[in-house]
Each structure stands twice: as structure tokens, then as C-alpha cells.
Amino acid sequence: MAEMPYEIRLTRDLIRCPSVTPKEGGALDLLQVELGHMGFECTRLPFGEGAARIDNLFARLGSASPHFAFAGHIDVVPVGNEAAWSYGPFSGDIKDGCIYGRGAADMKGGIAAFVAAAKRYLEAEQLNGSLSLIITGDEEAEAVNGTVKMVDWMTVTENIPDFCMVGEPTNPSVMGQTIKNGRRGSLSCELTVTGRQGHVAYPHLANNPIPALFAMLAPVNSTELDNGTAYFGPSTAEVTGLKINDSASNVIPDQVTAQFNIRFNTEHTVDSLQGWLDEHFGRLAEKLQVSYEAQFWSNALPFITEASDHLNIVRETVEQVTGQQPDLSTTGGTSDARFIAKICPVAEFGLVGQTMHQVDEHVRLADIETLTEIYFQMIRQMDS
Numbered sequence: 001m002a003e004m005p006y007e008i009r010l011t012r013d014l015i016r017c018p019s020v021t022p023k024e025g026g027a028l029d030l031l032q033v034e035l036g037h038m039g040f041e042c043t044r045l046p047f048g049e050g051a052a053r054i055d056n057l058f059a060r061l062g063s064a065s066p067h068f069a070f071a072g073h074i075d076v077v078p079v080g081n082e083a084a085w086s087y088g089p090f091s092g093d094i095k096d097g098c099i100y101g102r103g104a105a106d107m108k109g110g111i112a113a114f115v116a117a118a119k120r121y122l123e124a125e126q127l128n129g130s131l132s133l134i135i136t137g138d139e140e141a142e143a144v145n146g147t148v149k150m151v152d153w154m155t156v157t158e159n160i161p162d163f164c165m166v167g168e169p170t171n172p173s174v175m176g177q178t179i180k181n182g183r184r185g186s187l188s189c190e191l192t193v194t195g196r197q198g199h200v201a202y203p204h205l206a207n208n209p210i211p212a213l214f215a216m217l218a219p220v221n222s223t224e225l226d227n228g229t230a231y232f233g234p235s236t237a238e239v240t241g242l243k244i245n246d247s248a249s250n251v252i253p254d255q256v257t258a259q260f261n262i263r264f265n266t267e268h269t270v271d272s273l274q275g276w277l278d279e280h281f282g283r284l285a286e287k288l289q290v291s292y293e294a295q296f297w298s299n300a301l302p303f304i305t306e307a308s309d310h311l312n313i314v315r316e317t318v319e320q321v322t323g324q325q326p327d328l329s330t331t332g333g334t335s336d337a338r339f340i341a342k343i344c345p346v347a348e349f350g351l352v353g354q355t356m357h358q359v360d361e362h363v364r365l366a367d368i369e370t371l372t373e374i375y376f377q378m379i380r381q382m383d384s
Helices: 006-015 027-037 104-124 147-156 209-220 270-288 309-322 365-382
Strands: 041-044 057-061 067-073 098-100 130-136 163-166 178-180 185-194 236-244 255-264 291-300 327-329 346-348 362-364
Touching: 006 027, 006 098, 006 104, 006 365, 027 041, 027 057, 027 104, 027 130, 057 147, 067 104, 067 365, 098 104, 098 365, 104 130, 104 362, 104 365, 130 147, 163 365, 178 309, 178 346, 185 209, 185 270, 209 236, 209 255, 209 270, 270 291, 309 346, 309 365, 362 365
Parallel strands: 067 130, 067 163, 163 346, 178 327
Antiparallel strands: 041 057, 057 130, 098 362, 185 255, 185 291, 236 255
């Protein structure tokens, strides 16, 4: 039997670490040993207290420029219905050219590919600049004790990269399809409207808050807020929840609550959106004689990495290895790239993400090997 390639073995070993957020499950210990053997200086960065405590790993080799960084997360989402899995969710079983397990796609396979690429490069070449890995255990949950705090630590300790590659699974179905060079921001709101309760047969004695709520939600109810930009599609808004305090069929309720989310591009800011909505809510509340409370929160701001020599290297290496001409995209949800974008240019490229977060999550072994070659070529060009 042929020897298992290093990147496949490391993917398997990482999958076998049950690192459901916030547990590290041995994955960071494993990476620290592997990177230590390669000469990296490894620093463990625990943040938070008690049950919220998260362990993270920063590893760097070299102190000169150019400084090329890789970022990823070892934490994974829960396995769901374990009985529905064809193979153990933390088994790393290999079948028909695929490796199975939670995190195979998102994103232990990507981390293993970069570590393998760095190993191959260091065995073949002399490192001119620096390589670093920013590995968090807090991406899949609240993301408050992971990369966001690692970035602060990197700033204080002057470990700022010239460019960072995030290994999220960006490809929809085939390797080489998509590079993420930005993401939209996210703003959520819980809007509660209060009227006056009453008997449904005597509506003149009550003040139904539901019509007022619907009127207030009109600008964010499955709508586009702009025409998009050169890098982003239109900002979108969707209502995501409704709750009525008293759902009896013969009672007009006194209070109703809705939740909505806006995914916004660089045409907007959190302050501009919140100011616009507060003015709209206040005007309608006065007109319809109801009161309201709006609680806003945002966990992501929009960012874009524009054309540059670094981004050209990413595109060229993906095309060189896969034969595909990758699209630059800013679609999808949030990622830890939003935190890294505060200190350096960043892009995302990784494996095929078709099965991420699903039962029987898996990736093709050939794709892991292809990604390793892509990262190897990126390191060669970034380090020149």
C-alpha cells in the first residue's frame, strides 16, 4: 500500500480531534508539535474565563519581510444526529477517494494543506521572509475569544503580516472556482412594538401593534437596499423572526416582536443604517400611536481587498494549478477574515464546501493534495 501523503495523514489526525467549540480536543496540541518540528516558534493564546475560555495558536518562522500568514480554525460545529453518519464523525475514515468527518471541509483539510505546503517549501527552499499561522478555536460560535483577540495581540507584539490567506472552503463544487476577496457586513435588530390589548370584537378600544410592526418592517422585508458596487452585490435585508405575546384568537395583543438582518456592502455603515431605521421607526410610531424599542447589534463590518500584487499571486497560482479561472467574490456569510482585514490585506481560498456542516461531511483526497500544491506555489511566490 502506498504511503499516505503528509497532508492526508494530518487531515485525518486533525479530524480525530473532537474540537467542537469551545473544546480544543487536542487539535492545537497536534499542530504545535508538527510546526515545532519545522522550526516555528509557537505561542498559545488562551482568552476568556471559565466555560467561555478558548485556546488559540500563533506560530511564526522568521522575522523578516515579506511576511505571509495563513489563518484558520480548528473548532467545528456539533455533529448533529450521530446515528445518521455513515462513518464516525471524528473517525477520519477514507472511502472511495474521500475522507469523512466533522471539519474535513471546514476547515481542518485546509489547515493540513497549508502546514504540508510550508513543510515542503522549507525542505526545498531557503525562507527569505516569514511564515505564520493564525489558528483559532473560536470561529464557529461567538468568535469573541479567538481571531479578534489574536489580531489585537499581533498588533501589540508587531506580528503584522504583509498578506494573509484564510483557508475557508470557498469553492462551490470544483477546486479553483472562487476566491473571496471581501465580505459584506451584518447588522441585526430586534424590534418590539407595543400597542394596547383588547377584545378582537371591539378593535376601537384597542390599538393593534401588528399593522404598525409590518409598516415599520417594510424597508427591510426581503428587499435590496442599493444597487451594489464594483465589488459587492446589493445590500439585502430579511425578516428572520416574529413573536406575538398573546396568540389567543379573540385577543388583540399588546406587543409584537420581530427580528431582521441586513447584509450590507461598503455603501453603508452600522451607524448610517441604524440612524436611518431609528428615524423611520420613530416617525411611524408617532403616526400610529404606538411605542417601540429597537435593539441593534453587529458582528461584522464589510471589507474589500482590492487588486494588488498579492491578490494577483493568489489568482495566478489557483489558475496555474487547477486550470480554472477563479472568480473574485464577496458573497456568503461572515468569516474571521473580517478581523484580519483590520491589520493587513486578506483573501480566502480553500476546499470545496458542498458538505460543510452536514452529516457525512467529506472532501476528496485529490482536492486536499491540489490545495497543498496551490498553497506551496503561493508560498514560493509570496516569499520571493
